[in-house]
Amino acid sequence: MKTKFFKGISNIYIGIIFIFLYLPIFVVVAYSFNQAVTGTGWTGFTIDWYKKLFEDLNVIVAFKNSLVIAVASTVVSSIIGTIGAVGLYKYNFKGKSVVEGLLNITIVIPEIIMGIALLMYFSQMGFSLGIGTLVLSHATFSIPFVFIVVKSRLAGFDSNIEDAAMDLGANRFKVFTSIIFPLILPGILSGAMIAFVLSFDDVIINFFVSGPESTTLPIKIFSMLKFGLSPEINALCTLMLLITFGILIFAQSIKIIGAKKV
Known part of the structure; x- marks a missing residue:
């Protein structure tokens, strides 16, 4: 009897947590289909805000900028983060x-x-604020996330496999490409997905180091909020949520598949 009671309390507690976390997100998504311009009350279902969104050239340009920056910074951070993780795993030094x-x-x-700090650095170096500075900035704060994920993947690696391959005549490059890299690939992809989401959703760094011709999607949303909350903003946030959740789910599935292989 007590077990059922505590189980029921636990389920209620978990339910409250999920409501607290996801109810605001659900409200944003629901009101993106609201006919009311102000979004203060439900007046009917419509997809006109999404149509209007896709017809807005500024939104399309901002989305393109965000995508280019996220992809470029993800590539840079994935390469540097992976090299750093492998190097610090394999070598001991003072x-x-x-x-x-x-x-x-x-x-x-x-x-x-x-x-x-990044704004001051770029100013001192004489860099023009734009896509380039955003890529460098996003790569800077994304590298540690890739490093941690790849390093955790290497933590379960049996170094005896590497020694056995070298005893059989394989050089270090062959060992890395044939043994180490395939084993840490799920970690690299998971770290890359996290880096992409962090870059795609960032607001604060974008605010400081973006130029007039490099407005990103989060900054676009922030500027639109100055004129009040509207269903068009809700629609834009919903699209960003779909992209973010999709990438995170994909990254999580990669980690699960990789864990099963190990």
Whole structure:
């Protein structure tokens, strides 16, 4: 009897948590189909806001910028993060723990401080703010996430397999391409997906280091909010949610498949 009671309480508690987390998201999605312009009350179902959204050239340009920046920064951060994880896993040297701590500092540092620091750095270096500075900035804060995911993947790697392959005549490059890389590939892809989502959704860093011709989708939403909340903004947020959730689900499925193979 007590077991059923506590189980019921646990289910209620879990339900409350999920409502707290996802009810605001559900409201945004629901009101993106609302006919009311102000979004303060439900007046009927419509998809006109999505049609209007796809006809807005500024939104399309912002989406293109966000996509280009996210893809480019993901490639850069995935390469650097993977090389760093493999290097720190395979080699021991003085100050290794300090290097790992420095790689993780961008995760804990307040994003607004990082944005100001990047803005000052680019200004001192004479860089013009735009797509290039955004790619470099996004890669900077995405590298530690790729590093952590790949490193956790390497933590379960049996180094005896590598030694056995080298005893059989394989060189280091062959060992990496034939053994290590296939084993850590799910981790690389998962880290890349996380980096893509972080870049695609970022607002604060974009606000500081974007130029007049490099407006991203989150900044576009932020500027639209100055004129009040509308179903068009809800529709744009819904599309971003779909892209974000889709990528995260794909990344999670990659991790599960990789875990089963191991």
